[in-house]
Amino acid sequence: MASRSFHILVINWQDITHPLGGGAEVHFHEIFKRVVAAGHRVTLLSCHYQDAPFEETLDGVRIVRRGQRDFFNYTVPRAYRELRARERIDLVFDDLNKIPFYTPLFVKEPIVAIAHHFFGKHIFLEVSFQYGSYVYLSEFLVRFIYRSTPFAVVSESTRAELRHWGIKSEIDLLPNAVDLQRYEVLPGKKSSSPVIGYLGRIKKYKSVDHIIRAMPAIVEKIPDVMLKIIGDGDALPELRQLARQLAVDKNVEFTGHVSHAEKVRLINESWIVVNPSSKEGWGLTVIESNACRVPVVAAYSPGLIDSVIDGKTGTLYEYGNITKLANSVVDLLQNHEKRESLADNARRWAERWNWDDSAAKAIRIIEKNVRM
Secondary structure, rough: OOOOOOOOEEEEOOOOOOOOOOOOHHHHHHHHHHHHHHOOEEOOOOOOOOOOOOEEOOOOOEEEOOOOOHHHHHHHHHHHEEEEEEEEOOOEEEEOOOOOOOHHOOOOOEEEEEOOOHHHHHHOOOOOOOOOOHHHHHHHHHHHHHOOOOOOOOOHHHHHHHHHHOOOEEEEEEEOOOOOOOOOOOOOOOOOOEEEEEEEOOOHHHOOOHHHHHHHHHHHHHHOOOOEEEOOOOHHHHHHHHHHHHOOOHHEEEEOOHHHHHHHHHHHHOEEEEEOOOOOOOOOOHHHHHHOOEEEEEEEEOHHHHHHHHHOOOEEEEEOOHHHHHHHHHHHHHHHHHHHHHHHHHHHOOOOOOOHHHHHHHHHHHHHHOOO
């Protein structure tokens, strides 16, 4: 237990129960439920969504939901002041995910900013030029408003980006991890025929279309191969249409949203998993796949170069190079010995990352930043 109990306020767009939650929400919840278990109080301020209670406690974390998602950044200052008026807050974690909250402009307590990744110009792969410009400018201001704010980041790629921006403050690593009891090897579940898995949100910047564009070349070499796209998102209709246009729809299955148990089964069924994203904070789905003893073929992109050890736990290829992506996939699918070696390494790599260690790092960050 902690020698002194602190009240930690975390501000994030979404909580772990939000339908649009992703890796950032898993990172927060897994770490801070352990911070609570260590004797601290944690309050999460996040947006409200339909039918959700405005306040609840989950795994010891108190969740306060205020405002609509699209305008949550405008809700935060008032909601923060209301919380502060009722109770003491010792430290604020500002989870920079999408549009920043600019907490250094109004928060009175010490702040630590958590950063996964910044979109930068990649945002224009996802949204219209008008909205993309809004996000781009919002992120651009981080280098000025947060210049003196301590950071906790999930990867060396994100730390390097912040240093490039001119952030002079301390930047600690607060890595992602995996629960090996929830992501496990299921004996006898490997498919008898080649299966490529993709798991994650179906967003344009994730570049899921790249693996579908690679499928004609892959199918030419391995006719019975199946690509299973596990997850949901607004880019799904375009991907279905693309598979039909390329005449590979019989080799592509879209599972949509699945339960956790089904997700783990599908990972175990896969021979390899592919992550073609243009940018990640770290690539949580990489380590989840590795925990199930599945190697990953990933783009040489920020974040993914931190979570995939090229030639050891998977293969990295030049982002956007469809030919190299197809060749990397075919190479692993056709080379059983190489694939098995990578799979063994991948599992050992996953075992190095656990949430207890990340929570211990978070507590050290809390203790050195709280104003005594």
